Amino acid sequence: MRFLKTLFWLFIVAILGAAGGFAYWAAQPVLAPGQLAMDFAIEPGSSLRSVADQIAARQIPLQPLLFEALVRLTGKEGQIKAGHYAIKPGTTPQRLIGQLVRGEFAQESLVVIEGWTFRQMRQAVADNPALKHDTLALTDKELLAKVTTEFNVPEGLFFPDTYLYAKGASDLQVYRQAHAELLKRLEQAWAQRDLTLPYKTPYEALTMASIIEKETGQKAERGLIAGVFVNRLKKGMLLQTDPTVIYGMGDKFKGNIRKRDLLTDTPFNTYLRVGLPPSPIALPGNDALRAALRPERTDALYFVARGDGTSVFSSNLPDHNRAVNRYQR
Structure with missing residues (x-):
């Protein structure tokens, strides 16, 4: 009888010890501080045993049977x-379960740069290995149709920013995020616009913003440059902006604009055609949008680059020609 009693208590102690050890394991980090995060994927329709096995297959030091239990x-x-x-350093098995239940997927990011063309954005998306490339075989027009039916040309319709997404997400998610963000920013800027501006639609303002984006990297000058272009539009003058000519040249542009390029007609040659080009020429950022819709008041009609990133502004042609002679010739 005494032997059975002792055996019973030994059994209880063993159970408590095992329970204590199990609880201790569940509260300990799977990866120690300083270790690199490790990624894994759970396939749709996986059983619990399969989930544990998929984690273990990535060499993550998590006991599959204990995790399943x-x-x-x-x-x-x-x-x-x-x-x-x-799974990041410090994550316990208990925390990992919460992560899997809540669907806290691994976050990846894609940076879209201000001033990129849509072509450059497409290349960055295509080169990103963390995305599922559902649009790779689509033409620009086919891709745009999956994002919006309101526009015919994709240029300028995607906001330059950093976009987060779950690893393995469709690249369409990034395009839709970037387009929705662009529409939101454009709507906000349009609502706060100077009502004397010559734009008939937000799309025309977007086109102007893209030109401003390509004309200068100097944030402080964007408002003045916008003011010059608005003054020229109001007077019916040619915009005469090189970035539009370059865009119209496409692959023919090799780094320099020649006189014959300025004399070659394209829909984007603002040395030959009055008004705005038919579409944006790049992806404008927030500063360019604000400048296009709240330009600085100025009597300037011309500007020329100094060569140091800044520009000289002139209100008449003789002053402008002197500035050109000084800084460009």
Whole structure:
């Protein structure tokens, strides 16, 4: 009898010890501080055993049987979401379960740069290995149709910013995010516009913003440059801006504009055609949008680059020619 009693208590102690060890394991970080984060993917329709095996297959030091037991004890076995995840240093098995249940997917990012053309954006998206490339075989027009039916040309319709997405997300998600952000920023800028501006539509303002974006990298000068272009539009003068000519040249542009390029007619040659070009020529950022819709008041009609990133502004042609002779010739 005494032997059975002793055996019983030994059994209780063993159970408590095992429970204590299990609880201790569940509260310890899977990866120690200083280790690199490790990623893994859970396939759709995976069983709990398969989930544990997929994590283990990535060499993540998580005991599959103990993890499976912990999930069952928490009653979350039917709530794990498929997707791409990253386990960071300090994450415990308990925290990992919450991550899988809430669908806290691994975050990737793509940076779209101000002044890029849509072509450059497409290349950056295509080169990003973390995206699922659903649009790779589409033409620009076919891609745009999957994002919006309101426009015919994709240039300028995507806001330059940093976009976050879950690893393995469709590249269409990035395009839709960037387009929605552009529409939001354009709507905000249009609502606060100078009502004396010559633009008939927000799209015309977007086109002007893209020209301003390409004309200067100097944030302080964008408002003045916008003022010059607005003055020229109001007077019916040619805009005569090189970035539009370059855009119209396409692959023919090799780094320099020659006189014959200025005399070659394209829809974007503002040395030959009055008014704005038919579409934006780049992806404008917020500063360019604000400048286009709230330009600085100026009597200047001309400007020329000094060669140091800044410009000289003139209100008449003789002064402008002197500035050209000094800084360009």
